[in-house]
Amino acid sequence: MTSPPVVVEAKYWEKAEGGAVQCRLCPVHCRLKEGKTGVCMAKKNVGGRLIAVTYGFTTSFNVDPMEKKPLYHFFPGTQILSLGPNACNLGCQFCQNFQISQEKAPTSFVSPEEVAAAALKIPNCVSVAYTYTEPLMWYEYILDAAAQVKKAGLKNVLVTNGYLEPEPYDAILPLIDALNVDIKSMDDDFYRKVCKGKLAPILRNVEKTVGKAHIEITNLVIPGLNDADDNFERLAKFLAGLDPFIPLHFSRYFPMYKMDNPPTPPETLFRAAEIAKRWLKYVFVGNISAPGYDDTSCPFCKAVLIRRDGFQAEVEGLKGGLCASCGGNPRIIV
Numbered sequence: 045m046t047s048p049p050v051v052v053e054a055k056y057w058e059k060a061e062g063g064a065v066q067c068r069l070c071p072v073h074c075r076l077k078e079g080k081t082g083v084c085m086a087k088k089n090v091g092g093r094l095i096a097v098t099y100g101f102t103t104s105f106n107v108d109p110m111e112k113k114p115l116y117h118f119f120p121g122t123q124i125l126s127l128g129p130n131a132c133n134l135g136c137q138f139c140q141n142f143q144i145s146q147e148k149a150p151t152s153f154v155s156p157e158e159v160a161a162a163a164l165k166i167p168n169c170v171s172v173a174y175t176y177t178e179p180l181m182w183y184e185y186i187l188d189a190a191a192q193v194k195k196a197g198l199k200n201v202l203v204t205n206g207y208l209e210p211e212p213y214d215a216i217l218p219l220i221d222a223l224n225v226d227i228k229s230m231d232d233d234f235y236r237k238v239c240k241g242k243l244a245p246i247l248r249n250v251e252k253t254v255g256k257a258h259i260e261i262t263n264l265v266i267p268g269l270n271d272a273d274d275n276f277e278r279l280a281k282f283l284a285g286l287d288p289f290i291p292l293h294f295s296r297y298f299p300m301y302k303m304d305n306p307p308t309p310p311e312t313l314f315r316a317a318e319i320a321k322r323w324l325k326y327v328f329v330g331n332i333s334a335p336g337y338d339d340t341s342c343p344f345c346k347a348v349l350i351r352r353d354g355f356q357a358e359v360e361g362l363k364g365g366l367c368a369s370c371g372g373n374p375r376i377i378v
Contacts, residue, residue: 128176171199284323296331344372
C-alpha cells in the first residue's frame with residue numbers, strides 16, 4: 045500500500061457564511077463549520093474547504109463471490125475484489141454493518157492504481173466492487189479508482205443505498221457497469237423515521253440507472269416495519285414499470301445495531317417472493333437457505349440457467365448468453 049495523498053478536495057460543495065461550507069453531494073446537505081465532519085464521516089471542513097478525508101482509506105480489501113453482493117445476473121460464478129469506506133450518509137437503526145458504517149473503524153490506504161493492479165492478479169476476477177458501507181460517500185476516490193479499473197479492462201460495481209443528488213449521480217454513472225441498490229421500503233415515513241433519509245431520491249436514481257448499467261435491487265425485510273404485503277407489491281410494481289427483468293432480492297434481517305426486532309421468519313420472505321413474482325421475472329430470497337428461490341430459471345421455458353448453493357453459482361443452461369433449451373434471451377451478463 046502506498047502512502048496517502050496530503051489532501052483531496054471534495055466535489056459538490058460551496059462556501060457559506062462565517063467560514064462554513066455547504067455540501068451538495070447527497071440530500072442530507074450538511075452545513076459544516078470549521079473543523080466539523082459531515083453525517084457521513086467522509087467529508088470535513090478544513091480551513092473553509094470541504095475535504096474528502098476518507099479518500100483511499102478502506103475498511104476492507106477482500107475477494108468475494110459475485111453472488112455475495114448480491115449480483116446474480118452479472119458475471120455469475122466469478123470473483124470480485126471488494127472494498128469500502130468507513131462512511132455512510134444514512135442512519136439506519138437496523139444497520140447490518142454498523143461497526144464499519146456508523147462507527148469509527150480501522151482503515152488502510154490503497155491507491156486507485158493499486159486497486160486495478162490487485163484485481164488483475166485475482167483468478168476468475170473481472171470486476172471491482174465498492175461496497176460494504178456507503179461507497180458513494182467515497183465519491184472522489186471512486187471517480188479515480190473506477191477510471192483505473194476501466195483502463196485495466198475490468199468492470200466497476202456499486203453496492204449502494206442510492207442516496208445521492210442528481211448531478212453527482214449522473215456524473216459517476218458512466219463509470220459504473222453494475223449496481224445493487226438497497227430499496228429499504230416503499231414508505232417514505234420508514235426512511236425518515238428509521239433511516240434518517242428520504243425515499244424519493246433513491247427511486248429517482250434507480251430510474252436513471254435502468255438502461256445505462258446492470259441493476260439489481262435488495263430489500264431487507266424487517267418484521268413489523270416493512271413486511272406488509274403492500275410494501276412488496278408496490279416495490280415489485282415500481283420495478284416492473286421500469287423493467288420486469290430487474291432481479292429483486294428479499295433478504296433476511298437479523299437483530300443488529302439499535303434494533304431488536306426478531307429475525308425475519310422464512311415464510312415472510314417466501315410470501316414476499318411469491319407476491320413480487322406476479323410482476324417480475326426474477327425474484328430471489330437471501331440470507332437464508334431457500335431451495336427453489338436460489339436458482340435462475342429461464343423466464344420463457346423455466347429451464348434452470350444458473351444453479352446456486354449459497355454463494356456458489358454454476359452456469360449450466362446458457363449458450364452464447366441465450367437459454368440453451370428455448371433460445372430465449374434471459375438478459376444475463378456472462
